Amino acid sequence: MGPLIPNGIITGDWNFVIAILLGIAFGFILEASGFSSSRNIVGVFYGYNFVVLRVFFTALIVTMVGLLYFDYFGWLNMSQIFILPTFWQPMLVGGVIMGLGFIMGGFCPGTSFTAIAIGKIDGLLFTIGLYLGIGMFSLAFPLFGDFYNSGNLGNVTVSDITGISSSWLALTFTIVALAAFWVTMLIEKKVRKRITEYKF
Amino acid sequence: MDTQKNNQIPHYINPYLGGVLLGMLLLLTIYITGRGLGASGAVKSTVATTAQIVTPQDAKDNAYIGRFITNDHSPMYTWLVFESIGIFLGGLLSGVIFRRVRKPRVEHSSKISANKRMIYATIGGILFGIGSQFGRGCTSGAALSGSGTFAVGGIIVMFAIFGTGYAIAWAFKKLWI
Numbered sequence: 001m002g003p004l005i006p007n008g009i010i011t012g013d014w015n016f017v018i019a020i021l022l023g024i025a026f027g028f029i030l031e032a033s034g035f036s037s038s039r040n041i042v043g044v045f046y047g048y049n050f051v052v053l054r055v056f057f058t059a060l061i062v063t064m065v066g067l068l069y070f071d072y073f074g075w076l077n078m079s080q081i082f083i084l085p086t087f088w089q090p091m092l093v094g095g096v097i098m099g100l101g102f103i104m105g106g107f108c109p110g111t112s113f114t115a116i117a118i119g120k121i122d123g124l125l126f127t128i129g130l131y132l133g134i135g136m137f138s139l140a141f142p143l144f145g146d147f148y149n150s151g152n153l154g155n156v157t158v159s160d161i162t163g164i165s166s167s168w169l170a171l172t173f174t175i176v177a178l179a180a181f182w183v184t185m186l187i188e189k190k191v192r193k194r195i196t197e198y199k200f
Numbered sequence: 201m202d203t204q205k206n207n208q209i210p211h212y213i214n215p216y217l218g219g220v221l222l223g224m225l226l227l228l229t230i231y232i233t234g235r236g237l238g239a240s241g242a243v244k245s246t247v248a249t250t251a252q253i254v255t256p257q258d259a260k261d262n263a264y265i266g267r268f269i270t271n272d273h274s275p276m277y278t279w280l281v282f283e284s285i286g287i288f289l290g291g292l293l294s295g296v297i298f299r300r301v302r303k304p305r306v307e308h309s310s311k312i313s314a315n316k317r318m319i320y321a322t323i324g325g326i327l328f329g330i331g332s333q334f335g336r337g338c339t340s341g342a343a344l345s346g347s348g349t350f351a352v353g354g355i356i357v358m359f360a361i362f363g364t365g366y367a368i369a370w371a372f373k374k375l376w377i
Contacts, residue, residue, distance in 0.1 A: 034212040058218070060223070060344070084353045085351075106376075135251075
């Protein structure tokens with residue numbers, strides 16, 4: 001039963017080989033979907049290209065529903081998988097800062113790595129920016145260390161705090177995502193008619 | 201600009217296919233390792249490694265970076281660093297197959313100069329770097345892997361990133377269209 005490495009079914013020696021292989025698949029999917037271009041990515045905010053929403057929401061549906069099946073068939077011990085801890089205040093602020101960086105920089109970290117791979121200097125500068133930003137954060141950490149650790153709810157899932165089951169959540173999310181796919185398709189058609197300088 | 205010869209529009213895969221593949225990859229990653237994918241963690245490890253080499257004592261004493269420094273191995277010897285090397289290689293592989301690997305260039309809207317794009321790309325990276333530390337991960341580790349496993353924190357980060365993006369997009373419109 002999974003997860004394979006924590007349960008010793010695959011030994012830890014393979015950890016880094018597996019990391020590189022999974023990373024290659026990740027980078028390949030990001031690049032092949034068009035995320036090595038910042039102008040493709042930010043299209044989601046201006047209505048001319050919703051590829052980010054399509055890939056991201058489809059991936060979330062597959063993961064959520066897939067995990068429910070893995071659990072149902074007993075393939076995966078859900079109590080052993082990592083649940084991201086929730087520190088709601090700093091994570092909300094962090095998300096806002098990342099949103100700003102997203103609009104200004106046009107990449108997120110993973111996509112900037114793939115942009116470097118195909119020769120984008122802006123991708124390289126974004127990655128250098130990440131390095132500088134994390135360095136600044138570390139140096140200034142004593143100033144906001146308390147805030148960083150505030151709002152700690154632990155490793156909670158939505159079900160833990162709302163009591164709504166994960167299957168209902170996955171179903172609701174799937175319906176919302178399908179509606180979003182349809183609405184954004186209409187928006188994209190309209191917006192593309194008005195944009196002349198960008199070639200699709 | 202691209203040559204108009206054989207009218208090369210970038211060949212991207214169908215986004216829904218991309219999404220299904222990404223979802224299946226995330227499932228596989230969780231099934232094998234018990235954790236999701238990530239990206240910003242590798243840059244964090246690089247910062248920790250630099251600090252450890254340049255100012256070893258300060259690095260150990262730093263309340264943030266210090267926690268990623270141990271005596272038995274370098275901070276580079278972590279899962280996310282190897283995975284991120286993979287992201288680069290995978291991007292390169294796709295770029296070679298779909299013929300998008302070309303000489304170094306800056307991609308920017310015709311309404312702004314390459315220099316302006318480069319400045320904003322750097323500022324954007326700095327902000328994303330800072331935000332990802334508060335957020336316990338970036339779009340991959342927190343928003344995608346977190347939300348995919350129904351973690352409250354992941355959903356908070358996802359809505360905060362995209363909500364902020366939509367809220368301020370008008371202010372930066374000139375950078376893009």
